[in-house]
Amino acid sequence: MQPSACSPSTLPTAEQVLRWARQPGGLAGRKLAGTNLRGIDLRGVDLTGADLSHADCSGARFDGACLDGSLADGCRFAGASLADASACRASWTGADLSDANLSRFQATGIDLTRAVLDRSKASGMVLRDARADHSRWRGARWEDVVTCGASFVNADFRQCRLTGCAFDGARLDRATFRHSCLRAASLRDSSMRGADFTEASCHRLDFAGADTAGATFAGSTGGGGARGVQRPVLTLLQGGRA
Missing domain, CATH: 2.160.20.80 (E3 ubiquitin-protein ligase SopA)
Known part of the structure; x- marks a missing residue:
């Protein structure tokens, strides 16, 4: 059974998250809000429907990961690599993706309202029907x-x-x-x-x-x-x- 939403005293460690990622189903639906995931390697991991709101994923590797339907409002992805990842119909309002690598990022229907993506780089990215009002x-x-x-x-x-x-x-x-x-x-x-x-x-x-x-x-x-x-x-x- 997956854990319920995390309180500050019960936030999982990066090591715990990596163990969960190796289990069947990966991190799909996991509640990781507010978790410190700086520099973590989650390449190819299933994070469908995961809650990363206000988590710190600075410098993390999400290459090839599936983040479809994820919640990452206020998440910090600064310097992260999301090459070949997908985040269709995800909600990433107010997220910080400064200096992120978004090459071949597939995110049809994503919500990036008020997100910050300064100096991000993207080749072959798809943001069809995205909502990115007031984004930077x-x-x-x-x-x-x-x-x-x-x-x-x-x-x-x-x-x-x-x-x-x-x-x-x-x-x-x-x-x-x-x-x-x-x-x-x-x-x-x-x-x-x-x-x-x-x-x-x-x-x-x-x-x-x-x-x-x-x-x-x-x-x-x-x-x-x-x-x-x-x-x-x-x-x-x-x-x-x-």
């Missing part, structure tokens, strides 16, 4: 990331490098991309009302069908080659759809 990605590096249908309202993408990414149908209202570099990205049918691309470098972007009312591209460069919009600055003046 300053200095993040994305390549071939798919966020179709996701919501990034008021998200902070300042100083990011986003290459070959798909934001089709995403909500990016009032998001900021100041001083970011976007290359070969698709924003078809997205909502970017009031988004801020000030001083951004934009190359080969597809804005077809995007709603850019109130968006600003002041000082941005690389408008040539974008499909669906001739020059971003004119989109602001027209205040309509690209």
